[in-house]
Every structure is written in C-alpha cells, then in structure tokens.
Amino acid sequence: MIDPYGRKITYLRVSITDRCNFRCFYCMSEQMEFLPKGEILSLEEIDRICSAFVAKGVRKLRLTGGEPLVRRDAIELFRSLGRHLGAGTLDELTLTTNGSLLARHADSLAACGVRRINVSLDTLDPGKFAAITSRGQIQPVLEGIAAAKAAGLKVKINTVALKGINEDEILTLVRWCADRGFDLTFIETMPLGEIEARRVDNYLPLSEVRARIASVFPLEGVAETTGGPARYVRVAETGQRIGFITPMTHNFCETCNRVRLTCTGTLYMCLGQDDAVDLRAPVRTSPDNGPLIAAIDAAIARKPKGHEFIIDPALGRPAVFRHMSVTGG
Numbered sequence: 025m026i027d028p029y030g031r032k033i034t035y036l037r038v039s040i041t042d043r044c045n046f047r048c049f050y051c052m053s054e055q056m057e058f059l060p061k062g063e064i065l066s067l068e069e070i071d072r073i074c075s076a077f078v079a080k081g082v083r084k085l086r087l088t089g090g091e092p093l094v095r096r097d098a099i100e101l102f103r104s105l106g107r108h109l110g111a112g113t114l115d116e117l118t119l120t121t122n123g124s125l126l127a128r129h130a131d132s133l134a135a136c137g138v139r140r141i142n143v144s145l146d147t148l149d150p151g152k153f154a155a156i157t158s159r160g161q162i163q164p165v166l167e168g169i170a171a172a173k174a175a176g177l178k179v180k181i182n183t184v185a186l187k188g189i190n191e192d193e194i195l196t197l198v199r200w201c202a203d204r205g206f207d208l209t210f211i212e213t214m215p216l217g218e219i220e221a222r223r224v225d226n227y228l229p230l231s232e233v234r235a236r237i238a239s240v241f242p243l244e245g246v247a248e249t250t251g252g253p254a255r256y257v258r259v260a261e262t263g264q265r266i267g268f269i270t271p272m273t274h275n276f277c278e279t280c281n282r283v284r285l286t287c288t289g290t291l292y293m294c295l296g297q298d299d300a301v302d303l304r305a306p307v308r309t310s311p312d313n314g315p316l317i318a319a320i321d322a323a324i325a326r327k328p329k330g331h332e333f334i335i336d337p338a339l340g341r342p343a344v345f346r347h348m349s350v351t352g353g
C-alpha cells in the first residue's frame with residue numbers, strides 16, 4: 025500500500041475497545057459516553073480487517089484502546105492474529121496497555137507471539153498515580169510490569185510529560201527504567217477530545233524534558249526511526265534508549281507509515297485529522313472481502329500529507345474532537 029505522497033503503509037493500530045478502567049485526566053473526561061455493544065466490531069470482524077491489512081502488506085499490528093485488556097476476549101484475538109507471525113506475513117504483534125491487568129495476561133501474551141509491549145506509566149508516586157488516573161492504583165500496574173518482564177516481554181514505558189505534575193520525576197523515571205532494562209518514551213500532551221482540565225496548563229515541551237535529562241546523563245543521537253512521531257536518543261553510559269514523541273513541535277508526517285482503526289471499524293488515516301473511512305459496513309454487508317479491500321484502497325488514496333494539531337489558548341478547545349481512547353494513540 026503506497027499513499028499519494030509515496031509513503032508505504034506497513035503499520036496498523038487497532039483500538040479494540042473504547043472502554044477503560046482508568047480515567048487519565050488528559051485522555052478522558054469523567055463523563056465519558058461509551059459506545060453501545062452493537063456498534064463495536066466482534067472479534068471475528070477485527071480479525072478479518074486486520075488479516076486483510078496483513079494481506080495488503082501491513083507488517084506490524086498494535087492493539088490498543090481504551091484499555092485493550094479490559095475487553096474480555098482480547099487474548100483470543102491475540103491468539104488468532106498470532107497465526108500471521110507463524111506464517112511469516114507479520115513481523116510484530118504488540119499492544120499498548122495501562123498495565124493494570126497485565127499480571128494476569130503476560131504469559132498468555134508471550135505465548136501468542138507478543139515480544140514487546142508498551143506500558144503507560146506517568147508517575148511512580150502512588151498518590152499522584154491515583155490523581156492522574158482518577159481511579160487507578162499503582163501497585164497492580166507495577167506487578168503487571170514485573171510479570172511482563174518475567175514472561176520475557178521487552179517493556180517500553182510511555183510517560184506523558186505533565187507540567188507541574190510529573191516534571192519533578194523525570195530523572196527518577198529514567199533511572200527506574202534503566203535499572204530494569206526498559207526503554208522509556210516521553211509524550212507531549214496532544215489536543216484530542218474535550219476534557220475537564222485545560223491542556224495548556226499541563227503542556228510541557230519535551231525540549232525541556234530532554235534538557236533536564238541531558239544535564240545529568242550525557243545523551244547520544246540515534247538515527248533509527250519507527251516511521252512515527254518518536255525521536256530517540258541513547259544514554260551514553262547505559263545504552264538505555266529514550267524516545268520523545270513531540271507531535272506539537274516537530275513535523276514527523278513525511279515518514280508516516282501507519283493508519284488507525286477504531287473499535288467500530290472506522291479507519292483514520294491520520295491521528296490529527298478527522299477524515300475517515302468506514303470499514304464496518306463492507307465487512308457486515310458482504311462475506312466476500314472485495315468491498316473491504318476496495319474501501320481500504322480508497323482510504324489509503326486519501327491519506328493526508330500531515331496533521332493539524334494546535335492547542336489554542338484563545339479557543340480553549342481541542343483541534344480534533346475525538347478522544348485519544350477512540351483511536352488509541
């Protein structure tokens with residue numbers, strides 16, 4: 025799949041549920057309205073769409089959410105998608121999780137062929153953790169991360185940089201991850217979806233985060249890129265990789281290799297744009313994959329050149345009205 029700007033599309037992210045057991049304040053509002061079950065793709069439908077993408081050249085699948093592991097049949101889906109790894113038609117099957125249910129599922133995920141996972145953790149302080157997530161507890165998350173490591177999964181920690189909230193923990197998190205052999209990626213807050221807090225209040229540019237780390241640990245540039253918004257450096261002393269996802273301050277769109285599917289079968293060609301193509305109707309109306317493939321082709325032909333994020337203090341509203349939990353980040 026090659027889009028109109030010559031970019032090869034090899035990566036599909038799939039939000040398998042819009043639900044979550046946490047309410048991270050930058051991601052969801054307290055009064056989230058979740059989708060009725062009938063609108064959500066079944067396991068078989070998700071598998072069918074993912075498999076069509078794999079047949080069309082996607083080499084990496086990431087399941088996300090909401091919280092992917094709150095969906096009861098999540099492991100079954102990993103198991104069935106794992107067949108593409110065995111067949112050599114898929115390089116990587118992975119997930120992004122808040123870690124709260126990981127202790128229960130880490131071994132099964134490893135058995136399904138998952139090798140690396142991203143776990144979101146914004147703080148190591150139990151009180152701050154409860155405040156950021158509204159209803160989460162840190163202990164099960166730490167246990168989940170330990171279980172993942174014990175199961176042989178490579179863990180990357182994702183931390184949203186939040187001014188006045190976790191900026192004092194940046195170096196602590198770098199050391200905590202280094203001690204456990206985890207890579208660490210910092211994320212800037214993105215203006216997705218209406219939430220109660222005003223995002224400009226917590227916006228912390230990652231240039232500041234990077235400068236703080238560099239003042240203590242000499243950093244080396246790393247040329248590699250995943251085709252996404254992350255840029256990497258290496259801590260010279262330990263070799264630990266630290267990523268910075270800066271959608272607001274840098275343009276990463278020219279190397280974009282991904283599209284995103286929601287749990288209702290809507291395909292977004294860009295995280296920062298509203299244009300989308302419905303893949304649920306072709307799946308539900310035809311047992312034949314022809315209409316689905318035609319819809320995927322039409323979507324890729326419409327992939328935009330770049331995003332339009334902006335946090336506008338004057339407007340005080342997000343640039344894109346979907347919450348992150350819809351497209352899964």
Ligand code: SAM
Nearest residue numbers: 051089090091120121122144182213214348353
């Ligand atoms: N529930 C899972 C988790 O938290 O890892 C997966 C879904 S979550 C939407 C994926 C990632 O998006 C998390 O690392 C989260 O911190 C991040 N995220 C959510 N809302 C965001 C926002 N408005 N700006 C930047 N990152 C955000």
Ligand code: SF4
Nearest residue numbers: 044046048051090122
């Ligand atoms: Fe849930 Fe993840 Fe959003 Fe937090 S960031 S509310 S854990 S989906």
